[in-house]
Amino acid sequence: MKILILTVLMLIPTRMMAAELLAGPMISHTTTSSAIIWVETDAPAKVTVDYWTQTGRAMTITRAAKETMTSESYPHTGTVTLSGLVQNARVHYAISVNGKQIRALVPQVFRTMPAMQSRQNDSTYVADFSVGFGSCLNPGTQPMQPAFAEVLQHRPNAFLFIGDINYMPGRSSHYGEEPDPVRYAMAGYHREVRHVPEIRALMATTPSYGIWDDHDYGPNNSDRTFSYREETLELYRRYWPNSGGGTSQTKGIFHKFRISDVEFFMLDDRYHRDPNEAEDRKTMFGRGQIDWLKASLKASTATFKVIANGNSMVVDFTGRGERWDNFGTERDDFLKWMFAENITGVVFIAGDWHVGTLNRLYREGQDTYPLFELLSSNAAVRTDPIVQRSRSGWRGNPQSIATVYPGFNFGLLRFSGPKGNRELNMKIVDKDGNVQIKYVLGENDLR
Helix, strand or coil: CHHHHHHHHHHCCHHHHHCCEEEEEEEEEECCCCEEEEEEECCCCEEEEEEEEEECCCCEEEEEEEEEECCCCCCEEEEEEECCCCCCCEEEEEEEECCEECCCCCCCEEECCCCCCCCCCCCCCCCCEEEEEECCECCCCCCCCHHHHHHHHHCCCEEEEECCCCCCCCCHHHHCCCHHHHHHHHHHHHHHHHHCHHHHHHHHHCCEEEECCHHHHCCCCCCCCCCCHHHHHHHHHHHCCCCCCCCCCCCCCCEEEEECCEEEEECCCCCCCCCCCCCCCCCCCCHHHHHHHHHHHHHCCCCEEEEECCCECCCCCCCCCCEHHHCCCHHHHHHHHHHHCCCCCEEEEECCCCCEEEEEECCCCCCCCCEEEEEECCCECCCCHHHHHHHCCCCCCCCECCCCECCCEEEEEEEECCCCCCEEEEEEEECCCCEEEEEEEEHHHHC
């Protein structure tokens, strides 16, 4: 009998028996009627998502299931798309791998996005919502990240990870010449972030979007000359489905999505970037991405247009550095085009600097509106109290209009108000929930 049992078991593919959930689930791109759920298994496997929705006080429950196969090649990632959902509904879900339900380590429930106008008898109503964002978190040095526990308390409709979400080796010489170990390590860095308890809970309950900066692209201050440029692009897209990445003509991780009357433009500041130290440096984004951004902005009907990037986009310095004005006339040419085309409602968010602050670029005498940039960094990368004290009074740059906060922080954008009088409430919040920076913009301030 024992021999018979062993024979039967041997007929079952070993990979299918052994496959387990390695990372995830993560809620990715979500709309009023759909959502993408991302997972990673330790071997190719069939992943099933059982889900049920709850809407209104009547608690009407609708149950369904969707499935996918994770990829044959390493890393074994996959996505399941839930469709036919209802706007602003609570969606509960469970994950099974090869038919075995995985015990949830955190609550597995999220909300679909609110419809922009869902009140039939009120033409001025526009849905209020909030979006969090942050950058610079190093799970290798900060395995517990309390700022993200505070994010969960605010329950944003989405969270944007805008660069330096992990810290790969800082020098090009650290990467060696064999691609297999490099790919293996890069995947490990992406996975490591998803094992941080607070981030795991956030990703399982909140639609999460990502773009990279230098440290989750490659070496410190890396650019288009990075020898593993194609490998890092392929792996990033494996771990961050987003709403897409690049275009058919232009590679990259840039993408866009919309919530209610606000559109978000997520930029890629590494794949096409000229080296910072090159004398003839001209571009941070590449012509294809700039053309995409211009066309997207021109076509947008959103009240607010939020442009997200790892590096600062509005700060002016003298000398070289990690910011857009360091690349010839690319930034000023873009801004000149933007105002000539009467693109209204543009606001920037950025990271990278290991502090939280608010920047404003305004040139007196020009027919433009001020350009605001809320910068949130050090979600969990720097804790040295001496460094914090030394930076507490630093004004940062000529565009700073707020204090510079060096402690753990994240950004919070709250959009509210009736049609024609919408407001954007911008905040930098610390790990204890204290508001360190606050600024309110009306839609008419950005015209």
